[in-house]
Amino acid sequence: MAKFRLSTEERKDIFLYSTEIENLFINEFLPDAPGDYVKVYLFGLMCARYDQSIDSERLAKSLGLSEVDVEEAWIYWESKGLVRRKTERNAEGEEVSSLSFVSQIEALYGKSEEAPEETQAAETETEDEEVPFYISIDSMDFDEIMNDRLTDKKLRELY
Structure with missing residues (x-):
């Protein structure tokens, strides 16, 4: 080749x-x-x-x-x-x-420098918690969401 x-x-x-x-x-x-x-x-x-x-x-x-x-x-x-x-x-x-x-x-979502033990411990802690698979937008004003800037603060409110 x-x-x-x-x-x-x-x-x-x-x-x-x-x-x-x-x-x-x-x-x-x-x-x-x-x-x-x-x-x-x-x-x-x-x-x-x-x-x-x-x-x-x-x-x-x-x-x-x-x-x-x-x-x-x-x-x-x-x-x-x-x-x-x-x-x-x-x-x-x-x-x-x-x-x-x-x-x-990278600053917000970047590379994780955690040791494997820390990652495993974090996964174990979250196994007991109920984490939703989706977010319902039924109760939200869809037009407001689509026409508004999506800031970090608003993302935290949504999630």
Whole structure:
């Protein structure tokens, strides 16, 4: 049987490609976030996905914002748990921040690092509980549900 070595062409211009956005971001964070902060987040995410470095001045200039606006946006997204910032000093003594984008899917439903014993203990505890297999929507206003944003709080109320 023939073996293949697969590769793709080197990306020459990141603006010719696409950047994936989690639906949780669109549903949970986009509606309440200031528009300029969304611009900073999306542009930064694009740069991060393609391993591009950018400084605050260039980012601000690209988006038509001030450097203060860019800094406030990163503080906002850090407070929401969507980015993590690590600040260090380089060899010249300049402050350099590294930003990591946090997957909300993994943060909320992510990989379990539990030991097998812990998982087994959790399964044993839930065996005694009655867990419904479905949720009845008879008593709910279906139109209200379909036309309303589904937030974490509302999901908890439904379940």
